[in-house]
Each structure stands twice: as C-alpha cells, then as structure tokens.
Amino acid sequence: MSDTTKYKQYRRQVRACILQVAKDAKDWKTVAELHGVNERTAWGWIKAAMETGDWSG
Structure with missing residues (x-):
C-alpha cells in the first residue's frame, strides 16, 4: 500500500496568487490553469x- 495522498498539494504561493487575482475580479480560471490547478479546487x-x-491563501 502506498503512503501517497489521494489529493494533490499545491504551494501556498500558488493558492495566494489565485486568491489575489480572484479578489481583484480578474481571470482566476486562466491563472489556475497556468499553475495546473483544477478549476473546482x-x-x-x-x-x-x-x-x-481571509484572502491571504
């Protein structure tokens, strides 16, 4: 059995970047895609x- 988790972990900076873009009412979907983050995530x-x-990420 593997020790790996089912879910992908993202760097805090990536999350913070996406949140900042969303807060500024910009195209967060494109930023998420560029960072390889699923749109639903x-x-x-x-x-x-x-x-x-809390928009700090």
Whole structure:
C-alpha cells in the first residue's frame, strides 16, 4: 500500500496568487490553469475566502 495522498498539494504561493487575482475580479480560471490547478479546487479556495474574508491563501 502506498503512503501517497489521494489529493494533490499545491504551494501556498500558488493558492495566494489565485486568491489575489480572484479578489481583484480578474481571470482566476486562466491563472489556475497556468499553475495546473483544477478549476473546482480553485473555486473551493475562492468560495472559502469569500465566506471567511481571509484572502491571504
């Protein structure tokens, strides 16, 4: 059995970058794609940031 996790982990800087772009009402989908982040994953981060008010990543 493998020790690897089912989910991909992303660098904190990538998450922060996507959140900043979304906060600025820019094209976060393109930024997510450029960083290899699934659109649904990025949207989850953005939704959480909108709910909590924490856009720091």
